[in-house]
Amino acid sequence: MSKQHTHSTSSYVVGLILAILLTNAAFILVGSKMLSGWPLVFALTGLAICQLWVQLRYFLHLGSESRPRWNLMAFAFAAVVICILVFGSLWIMKNLHYNMMPDMNKDIDREIMEKENIYR
Amino acid sequence: MSVIRQSEHTEKATFGFWLYLMTDCVLFASLFAVFAVMRNSVWDGPAGVDIFSLPYVWLLTMVLLLSSFTCGLALIAARSNNVRKTLWLLGLTGALGLVFLGLEAYEFAKLIHEGYGWQRSGFLSAFFTLVGMHGLHISAGLIWLTYLMPKIRRKGLISINRKRLLMFSMFWHFLDVIWIFIFTIVYLMGVSPL
Structure with a gap:
């Protein structure tokens, strides 16, 4: 104990x-x-x-x-999962947000091509 | 011999309960992720800075922290075989939990009354889901307590009741740990926009 x-x-x-x-x-x-x-x-x-x-x-x-500290190990594993979950979601959504460009008045394709230096 | 087997059994059972708490952490983490993504999706509704009152949240935080503290003291009273003191401290823990839940329900009711319900914006949906899920856990804890206290009163601090009390205290402390991140991320960061 x-x-x-x-x-x-x-x-x-x-x-x-x-x-x-x-x-x-x-x-x-x-x-x-x-x-x-x-x-x-x-x-x-x-x-x-x-x-x-x-x-x-x-x-x-x-x-x-x-010892062995199983509770601590389970906690460490949960912490890793939580970091992947939270920061992964933020990363993906930020990227999605950028690529969708919710400003409807702009031509999204042209805007991104200009920003990323992509030429047809 | 039987004492050793008993403590080993308790350790196994609390480890199982600890694993449940860790999966519950992952549930809360996904709701936190949703909130973080949605925090600026206010559309024409209010942002956090318009609807949160910091003194009120401070009060909520202190009530829950004190309740977590009295829960720990109840565990110590149980270790020294003091049934009366254990029950008294558990009652105090439950009462503080009830005050917390009441204050939170009042905040929710006020927001909905002002027209800032969960259907107003992505931010408010995420807010009500995350904070409501915590409140739901607190309610579950209070129901657990109303089941646990009569058992301790009737049978005293027998080993099965000690185990139940230990698990309840883990659950209750865990809810206070989750609240640290709710008051930091939802409320404190909510009133100070980036």
Whole structure:
């Protein structure tokens, strides 16, 4: 079974305090309008991943199980699948969006040929 | 001997439940992907910045986080064989979950009342599907809790009930983990357009 010290009340208190700090940091970052655009997106993603780690470690006790760490391996595999799913979808849809050019007034073929330096 | 077999059995069962949670992660990931693709497809409807209230989302986040915390404390109370404290903390967890669900339902009702339902735009369809799916999981957790608490009250903290409680706590913590990404990607990034 899991090690005893990771299941104590203090583990949950530390997890709660860190989660509250990270959550408030994210809300203050957006509320104060200190950052905008991509830097803000990266900062928020960083805070979310930190909080993911905090909650997995202090609430779900991931990584404190006995070896071999099957739970951790299943989690790592799920993380890979999720990355492929999310970034793959975004990539495909961005490409589709570009090639469809939803602006109906333009001649799509001509527009793309000009942009991509394609000649008939 | 029987104690060792018992703990090994619990470990196997929780691993199976953990695998279920990972597949649930993939379900949420596909909904997040849909939301990310649809986030700017607002047509003539409102964008995130027009309809989201950050203080309200902050409140939702804190309620769910506290509920996850009390759930963890219930697990510890169960480990020290304190039935009364376990039930009390589980009740608190459920009450906070109910408050969360009520606040979310109010937000949904308000949006629909203002004419910003899921049929308005691709963005709103994706929003209601993703956040609604999380709410549906919370509802399932609350139903699970109303089934689990009388069992603990009647039979006490016998090993099968401990196992059930452990799995419920995994489920509940997992829902809070999903919420981190909902408040970050849907709400916080939603009010700060790229």
